[in-house]
Amino acid sequence: METIADMLEKKGYERGYDTAYQEKPKWEKHAKLEATQETLIDAATEQYGPLPGMLHEKIKSIKSLENLRALNRKVIRTQSLDEFTELVNRAVQ
Incomplete structure (x- = not known):
């Protein structure tokens, strides 16, 4: 026979x-x-x-998977850190 404690434990597990x-x-x-x-x-x-x-921190603030994926494709084609930073700044806006 199941005790009240057992029933409550089971119900809590199921809810969790x-x-x-x-x-x-x-x-x-x-x-x-x-x-x-x-x-x-x-x-x-x-x-x-x-x-x-x-x-x-700006990269971590980007919440769009599409924007992040696009930046991942573009990073190897950028010529400088400044150019890449500009792309990140646009993605953050």
């Missing part, structure tokens, strides 16, 4: 599972966003050396 399941798409999107930001930072660092802190 339901909440986690509902939140999964948001977590996945956040993970993709962070990974794409880090990939862009890595590519720009490889191309131009250590990035200024402000540029690093």
Whole structure:
């Protein structure tokens, strides 16, 4: 026979599972966003050396996966850090 504590524990577990399941798409999107930001930072660092802190923060502030992907494609075609910074500034606006 199940005790009240057992029933409450089971109900809490089920509620937690339901909440986690509902939140999964948001977590996945956040993970993709962070990974794409880090990939862009890595590519720009490889191309131009250590990035200024402000540029690093601007890249982290971009919340559009499409913009980040476009910047990832463009970083290897830019001729200078200034040119890349200008592209990032446009993406942030």
